[in-house]
Amino acid sequence: xxxxxxxxxxxxxxxxxxxxxxxxxxxxxxxxxxxxxxxxxxxxxxxxxxxxxxxxxxxxxxxxxxxxxxxxxxxxxxxxxxxxxxxxxxxxxxxxxxxxxxxxxxxxxxxxxxxxxxx
Numbered sequence: 697x698x699x700x701x702x703x704x705x706x707x708x709x710x711x712x713x714x715x716x717x718x719x720x721x722x723x724x725x726x727x728x729x730x731x732x733x734x735x736x737x738x739x740x741x742x743x744x745x746x747x748x749x750x751x752x753x754x755x756x757x758x759x760x761x762x763x764x765x766x767x768x769x770x771x772x773x774x775x776x777x778x779x780x781x782x783x784x785x786x787x788x789x790x791x792x793x794x795x796x797x798x799x800x801x802x803x804x805x806x807x808x809x810x811x812x813x814x815x
Contacts, residue, residue, distance in 0.1 A: 724746050732739050764772045 728739055728742055731737070731742055760772060760776075
């Protein structure tokens with residue numbers, strides 16, 4: 697009896713994962729108007745931030761690809777996860793007080809009940 701071939705299962709799982717991740721990542725434009733309404737930032741500022749993110753993401757893909765070929769994916773993912781963890785940890789140490797953070801305009805709550813439900 698021939699052993700089962702799981703290659704197509706791997707291809708299907710990878711396709712599904714990439715489809716979901718990139719669909720979420722590139723749906724940013726759908727939410728720009730709501731983010732502008734909630735924060736009061738300009739649409740230009742938000743789009744510039746996203747453009748810098750995409751440029752950095754695209755530019756570093758060649759570097760991370762070469763590193764993955766050289767040292768292996770486990771080490772590259774571990775370093776990336778560690779860097780992300782450090783950045784998220786340092787977000788808690790904002791130098792400005794919370795009072796200076798952007799406020800929603802027109803008295804709209806940041807947690808919209810249409811999305812979050814009543815809390």
